[in-house]
Amino acid sequence: MNVSQHMSDKARKHLKSRYAKERRFRFYGLSAVLFAIASLGWLLLSLFATGLTAFQEHYVTLEAEMTVSAFAPPDQRSVETLRIADYKSIVENAIEAKFPDVRTAGEKDLLFALISESGATDHLRKRVVRNPDIIGSKIVMTVPTSDQVDQLLKGHIDRNVPEARRQISDQQILWLDDLRARGAIKKKFNSILFFNPDSRDPELAGIASAAVGSVMIVIIAFILALPIGVGAAIYLDEFAPRNRLRDWVEININNLAAVPSIIFGLLGLAVFINIFGFQRSIPLVGGMVLALRAFPTIVIATRAALRSVSPAMVDGALSLGASHVQAVFQQKVPQAMPGILTGSIVSMALVLGETAPLLMIGMVAFVTEIPTTVTDPATALPVQIFLWSESPERAWSERTAAAILILLAILMTMNALAIWLRSRLGKRR
Amino acid sequence: MEIIQLYTLLLIGVLSIGGFAYNRNVARASVRALRQSGPAETRWHSHPNYHGYLTGWSVALVGFGLFIIFNLVFPNQVALQTVSILLGTSLAGLLVFKKIAPAFPARIYTERFIKTTLLALSGLAILTTFGIVFSLIFESLRFFADVPLFDFLTGLKWSPQTAVRSDQIGSSGAFGAVPVLLGTFIIMAIAIGVAGPVGLMIAIYLSEYASRRMRAIVKPIIEILAGIPTVVFGFFALLTVGPAIRNLTDALGIAVPTQSALSAGVVMGVMIIPLISSLSDDVINAVPRSLRDGAYALGATKSETMKQVIFPSALPGIMAAFLLAISRAIGETMIVVMAAGRAANLTGNPFESVTTVTVQIVALLTGGPEFDSTKTLAAFALGLVLFAITLILNIIALRTVRKYREVSLA
Amino acid sequence: MTDKIKFKCRNVRVQYGDLEALHGIDIDIADRGVTAFIGPSGCGKSTFLRAFNRMNETIGGAKFSGQILMDGEDIYDPSLDPVLLRARVGMVFQKPNPFPKSIYDNVAYGPRIHGLTETQAELDSLVEKSLRRAGLWEEVKDRLTEQGTDLSGGQQQRLVIARAIAISPEVILMDEPASALDPIATARLEALIEELKTRYCIIIVTHSMAQAARVSDKTAFFYEGDLIEYDDTEKIFTNPDNQRTQDYITGRTG
Amino acid sequence: MTDKIKFKCRNVRVQYGDLEALHGIDIDIADRGVTAFIGPSGCGKSTFLRAFNRMNETIGGAKFSGQILMDGEDIYDPSLDPVLLRARVGMVFQKPNPFPKSIYDNVAYGPRIHGLTETQAELDSLVEKSLRRAGLWEEVKDRLTEQGTDLSGGQQQRLVIARAIAISPEVILMDEPASALDPIATARLEALIEELKTRYCIIIVTHSMAQAARVSDKTAFFYEGDLIEYDDTEKIFTNPDNQRTQDYITGRTG
């Protein structure tokens, strides 16, 4: 019995090189996996590194003398007049009180620039409107520092670069250190980021208006896309005659799911705004456009869910004298519901993250108010992120990253909900 | 005005529910009466509920129909609208009421209504496509009246600076789409260059090498990439990847702007990885086990089996996955808007900043609400080009992928 | 048998696309008692069974020709609503297919869609009656709200029969009802069939010769789409006229 | 048989997750000639067969214990390379599975990956030799560039055998190689096996008693994961020791 040629030395050597190739191939595969995971990790890490600091903000505590002369005489005090009182001088006096040595106008301006002017005046304004009795008294107020100061204190602005290269002067830094030493500056949770509308000033900017806009868009898209998507899927799967037209519609829907989203923006601009005459920048149009964007994915998810239901259920119902429509709606659809809901939630996550179509229909605007109806001008969270990311002040980039983190948290929650729903409802079968 | 509309809609809702309830109860009472009056074996064709449903549907249909007609044709006749809706719906309700009888096949009519409604909903899918095609073509035709199609497709200069006023001596504008298309292509090529090999190798690794546990952990992690909004990737490219590439290339002595085709392309590639990996995974798993067995039984290693047997038979499906990815890359907007720059350079150099079709659409349409300058229309022409390209890619790819999906289901 | 005829079938053909599964069957089925369909796999038993309640129509591509008269009435008459027909001709499938609802709701489903009862009490008693007839009441009376799918296979099959009985059908079709059951469940099912046959016309498809011999009064043997022999069960199993039948029941073919 | 022993199996157990498919098999297989594995469906024939070239390892969850010695060498020795083993133990499957490549490339696949030939001419002649041995040469010599999948089922099965032969295995495992073939192709395949058995150790799993009787020298009867009886084929088919074997080959069980 001669030894097999596979056992020869030559064969063994060949085998060795084959295994080297095998290992290399496997290594490429592993590298690809690691590359993808590392990219994701890098992305998240850079977002956290940039954005986490935005969840806290520096506030300065001042004592403000609510001088009577800054307000309208008592007999003319109404909400309107209280709102337009001279809060600026009160704030200026309050900060100057901390540094009695500062005399020149130029220095006073620099000093005043340490705090958020708009933030401080508006803080006072709101307090006075709520309680006019504080006029004439001395109150303690805690207001945001200006964005530059905040960035400096967080270490995002390097104190050591030449003065010309930073927007904050050496003198201001000295004052700040002094204030800090006196305990007047504190770092607190940045509630402004969550509850304020957009603002010109980074330290006062929040996502509230954009978030409300996004919620409206998602709700409208959901209300429109769910019936359309589910209805179309049921029709195609259950009632449509099997012919070329149906194939055509099916390809059409699959294609729509893959059409670039910006095209839907063009559709919305041309049809909803120019032909139907809807206003620009309103969540109603945004919701309608994104409903069109989302419904093909709902159709696809629904059809997959319908197909996973055992045909025995329909047979059972039919054999009891249920009509086809009854069998479908009473047996098949309820059982496909977990799948349908999961698909819908996933597609709503898609809607929530969509940006490009909204740019086309004018949802890139500076909106001062949190929208209350679907025809109020609004932006959406991703658009807000886009707008902020393009703003030059350094303070914006951390807020942009923070807004992204919030958006991602919402998306994760939605996806977790989808998974939970699937396992929860799926189990009852 | 809007409040009134809302009330009208509410009214229609109330009427249809009321009609449903009333006629259903009438039918119920008749059934009961019939049953008590004697042993007569006459069965009612339809359950009483169906007489109710039929009423509700008809009332709602008539109501909404009138509502829409009035809003389109006589927008401000609120009183007339309300009166005619009241009349019309009552008539519809009465008609069904008159029909209530054992033999009346209310269920069949109701189901016909339901099916028609469903049909109309799937019709919306076609309508959406038509809407897209017509709005793109309509505006594009106006554009091509100014700029000949041939010039648009072959022109080497993209500089959409037309005058906005008659007395403005702006520039004539150059609408040659080649640099824009080239830029789109470069970024797409970079993206696929990243996502293609990586996605494919991930699919291979997960289906051939990874343990079940690893697969269960890694797959969802990679899918996370697919769920991240593109604006986030854009920010990532702008804030992190662009500067990183710039630092890297600075060290090599090449000056690369942070907004370059490279950073946009690479980030887009990362975004597309899950698309390619999951589609390829489907396709690879659809290759019959017997082929794998055949190769293993001949003493092939896993990589040999993969490269020489499975990959060739999965090739059409993998190509389709790539086509879908290309279509996705071409249509991607936010990443390039934020990270690729806007200069329409006629260049093949990935280190330069280039522009894409989608960037130009955004640039041309954000802001200006005016609607008939050549500039604005150019956006639609670009949109048409984009739609046409992706449509072709999608259809080829979807047909192929569908075949594989069916195989894997069977 | 001297019994009344329930179904008169004439020249029944069923095609699936190009494939003709039944080549023209003529058969008369009695009003009471059990008729068994036997034959090798793929011979068309299920196809024929599904012709009796027009369930074939729910399969795309199935085409029927010929005539089936039920109590003299053509069930394929276009004016006849298959939904009404199926309320009169119940069916039980090979794999028990209770709905993923409570046991109660499973049985109540038919009465509800057909509006057979007016009050809750009426429905309750109908559900109880049906479950009793299906021999399941004692086992489930305390757990009517549990999921039907949580029952054992044999219980599920009886539940499905209760569900069919609840709408007072005249006929019950059963397609290999015991093939998914263990021997004990099968025995209970056969006992149930024995009981039901006094009230209903039952047609059963089975692969088990023994079962056919045990439960049926008449047996029809099918082979490749043709009805080969139809006679009293005893005759078929002891002294069939046809050689093919003989081969099949002795296990030589099939 | 007086032949040399090729495989010595001791206490072979294979588990799929919790299910033990083989409960400890002891068997010796001769170096030349055909050994047939028979037994009812699910008894573990394929599982055992796949143990000889460690193909079980390509299935997630399959666990092997025990010992198989091939020419005295433990094939489950961790230091032994399954790739090498499989080059020495060829396998043919139930469904012919040519690669979607040309006929030539199908046969050349193994020699190429194992680097068995140096020159094109050598490879050409090896392909020809293998196809000749598989009795396919005459039929395909003019169409070597056509796709292997375009051949008829019987040709495909012979192509797959040629593919296996091309790497000069010592053993050929065949898992129901004829079950997808028509009678004429089956006959050709059996003739081929007859020819090959002088050169190779062949183990064949088959469902057809007749086939086992025709082609094999020894037959092993498996039942529910146990080896019930193993003896010369003639003995097994004429005068088995075990009642179960008897029942199976006369068609009473299975």
Next chain:
Amino acid sequence: ADGGPESVETENSIRVVGSSTVYPFSTKVAQEFRNKTGWNVVVESTGSGGGHRAFCEGIGPNTPDVTSSSRPQKPSESKLCQSNGIENVVEIKIGYDGIVVANAIDSPSMDMNLSTLYLGLAKLVPNANCEMVENPYETWNEIDPSLPDTKIEVYGPSPTSGTRDAFVEISMEGGAKTLDCLANLGSDDFRVAAHTLREDGHWIDSGENDNALVQTLINTPTAIGVFGYSFLDQNTDKVKGARINGAEPTFENIATGHYPVARSLYVYVKGDKMGSVPGLHDFAMEFVSDEASAPGGYLEKIGLVPLMPSERLDMREAVAHLSASNL
């Protein structure tokens, strides 16, 4: 359904469109105004030209109430307004702005003349024989050896932008006037020569977003950007302005007129809508209030060069007067 109150045709927000140069000022005013009065203001940046176009489209509820502009309204635009029934347009000058030619702070400083800009950016330039030819210059030092040897790559505002108009009118035309060769051209030819920017990729329309432009400059060291002074003022840590005709772009130089490329900024308010858009009049007043536009006001802090005090008082007078006549 007669319960619904007959709603008046009012709008719940004030819509502002217009110049991207004025955008930071209008958003700031919008924000302060909202804080003071609670009225919602929506600001979209469309460019001056785009703004006028939308503004003059009509007086319906979907049209903008205010447009901002970095140049005065052109006659053709006011004609468009009139032809669409907009009678009562109030022009409010809010301050001055310079147009700067800037690059990244780490890049070499530039020192230019208006003629350098013209030669670098015009589509047609005179050659040695005073014939007008397609612009041949590729790098800056081909025009002026003291400038760096970098590619001419200028990101500037698009035609919808008032900054573009002003830039063309002041620096391009100004530069053209300094060249003898062009003096011989007829006035129409001269206008075409002076007003037409290159279309061969050296001039790049950067869209309406000046923020993005600043970003681009930082990212592309060789690139030069054209934008408003206020942006430079806000980004002195990132970009720096070129000297033009020897003058640095600074607050003082612009206010005093030493820096050659400067213009006024405007806001246009639809007087016709003051009845139907509550708050619109007050919003207009906010622009001319002391708090906003006086020296030391919040607009100056973000880079607006304020008007002379007397000018501002006149403006305020005009807006206040409008209210008396209209309401």
